[in-house]
Amino acid sequence: MTVIDGIWCTETGPIDGPTLVMVHGSLDRATGLSRLARRFDDRYRVIRIDRRGYGRSADHDGPFTVDRNIADLINVVERLAPESELHFFGHSFGGNVVLGASTRFAERTRAVALFETPLSWQPWWGGGSSKGFPEQDPRDSAEAFMRRLVGDSRWERLPERTREARRAEGRVLVGELSDLRSGPPWRPEDITVPVLALCGSRGADHHKRAVAYLSEVINNCVHREIDGAGHGAPNSHPVEVAEVVDAFFSRQRLVGGQ
Numbered sequence: 001m002t003v004i005d006g007i008w009c010t011e012t013g014p015i016d017g018p019t020l021v022m023v024h025g026s027l028d029r030a031t032g033l034s035r036l037a038r039r040f041d042d043r044y045r046v047i048r049i050d051r052r053g054y055g056r057s058a059d060h061d062g063p064f065t066v067d068r069n070i071a072d073l074i075n076v077v078e079r080l081a082p083e084s085e086l087h088f089f090g091h092s093f094g095g096n097v098v099l100g101a102s103t104r105f106a107e108r109t110r111a112v113a114l115f116e117t118p119l120s121w122q123p124w125w126g127g128g129s130s131k132g133f134p135e136q137d138p139r140d141s142a143e144a145f146m147r148r149l150v151g152d153s154r155w156e157r158l159p160e161r162t163r164e165a166r167r168a169e170g171r172v173l174v175g176e177l178s179d180l181r182s183g184p185p186w187r188p189e190d191i192t193v194p195v196l197a198l199c200g201s202r203g204a205d206h207h208k209r210a211v212a213y214l215s216e217v218i219n220n221c222v223h224r225e226i227d228g229a230g231h232g233a234p235n236s237h238p239v240e241v242a243e244v245v246d247a248f249f250s251r252q253r254l255v256g257g258q
Helices: 028-038 066-081 092-100 138-150 152-157 160-168 170-182 205-217 238-255
Strands: 002-004 006-014 019-025 043-050 086-091 109-115 195-200 221-226
Touching: 002 066, 006 066, 019 028, 019 066, 019 092, 019 160, 028 043, 028 086, 028 238, 043 066, 066 170, 086 092, 092 109, 092 160, 092 170, 109 205, 109 238, 138 160, 138 170, 195 205, 195 238, 205 221, 221 238
Parallel strands: 019 043, 019 086, 086 109, 109 195, 195 221
Antiparallel strands: 002 006, 006 043
């Protein structure tokens, strides 16, 4: 474990391998990507972070904005992988973070992969988070978000300690998703690296529309669908996600002469 200015980082895989940086979504943490990371850490140096306000970085102060998360990620990469060939994977909110950070490392980045990245600023975007947070208490907002994400039955089966930890992260959730609704955190013309945009066949319509939109507005972006998967595919379908992402990364490394 390494801590960079209050951001906790988990590193696995060969230190001299190409670097794969993985960033989780809202109300998640680095451990939520551990099943996917294991499919890469025999060949890649995998760096996973607990974003500010989550997991072991829970005591990190705000602001809880997309730009602040992008700055955190840039700082981590500059400190831990200052010269390495880079690959990025972002799940949900983390997709916007890695897209923004990739512009800083365009010369060293071989490819970026995203899974169901929210485009909440778009007028056609659906989903509960785009409609604001009617709950008065951010803790209640976090619970409502989780119930939409995993279902009432699964939420109620979670240990009380886990439910309280997620509820406590409501202030982070409200801050970052409110900021994401306010406008795009990156410009399509600034994304110059190859991008793979993924969704699940069981994903929401607005997520499917988003990956198609990304492939239209970002040069050298393709989109693919993971059969049978929903929004939590990096955890529920790690083998299938890894297979598509690894093939994409491998093609880009060959094109880059690596």
